[in-house]
Amino acid sequence: MNSRTKPLTRAGIFLGVGLGGFVDGILFHQILQFHNMTTGRIPKDTIARVEVNMFWDGIFHAFTWVMTFIGVVLLFRAGLSRQVRWSGKALTGSMFLGWGLFNLVEGVIDHHILHLHHVVEVLGPSIFDWLFLLAGGVFLLGGWWTVRSVARSSYPRS
Incomplete structure (x- = not known):
């Protein structure tokens, strides 16, 4: 990244x-x-527990909304600068980098450390939890490689 x-x-x-x-x-x-934020710890077997899971899903969605909003603000600010080199490839690559970062952090913490939930909750810890991490790694590395290739290129736009 330059x-x-x-x-x-x-x-x-x-x-x-x-x-x-x-x-x-x-x-x-x-x-x-397949799961809610806390179904690994609080199964959805009563209305009260469904409501608790719905609340934590709402907190999760509020977090993702805030991250997206910050991204839009930063994108707008970048658009105001004449110094920024605009590149759809760099933007797409960095979005995949961010998505991969999300999958890795959320997957390691929620699925593997805290066991708040698993990708397919009825299976518990399963291959799907590892595939979620693998997808995150592929997204992160592919996004990083794409951003790096744009930063190294000498073309004014891509």
Whole structure:
């Protein structure tokens, strides 16, 4: 990352963390209903426990919204600077870097250390938890490589 792409990359990382969190929350928590934030510790076997899980899902979505909002603000600020080198490749790469960072941090802490939930809660710890981490690693490394390749190129735009 160089000084001309750093503001764009920083914005993309926040957007990636936020949007990656939204994919997790919307797809796994709401549509597929594989798990909620605390189903590993608080199973959804009573209305009161469903409400507790819904509350913590709301806190999780508030976090992802804040990360996305910060990303939008940083992107807007980058757009005001004439010094920023605009690159769709750098922005996309940094968003995948952020998404990968989200998967790795959330997966290690929530799935493996705290056991708050697992990707497919009815299975408990499973291969899906490891695949979630693998996807995070692939996103992070692919995003980092993409951002780095843009920073090293001599083209004014990409």
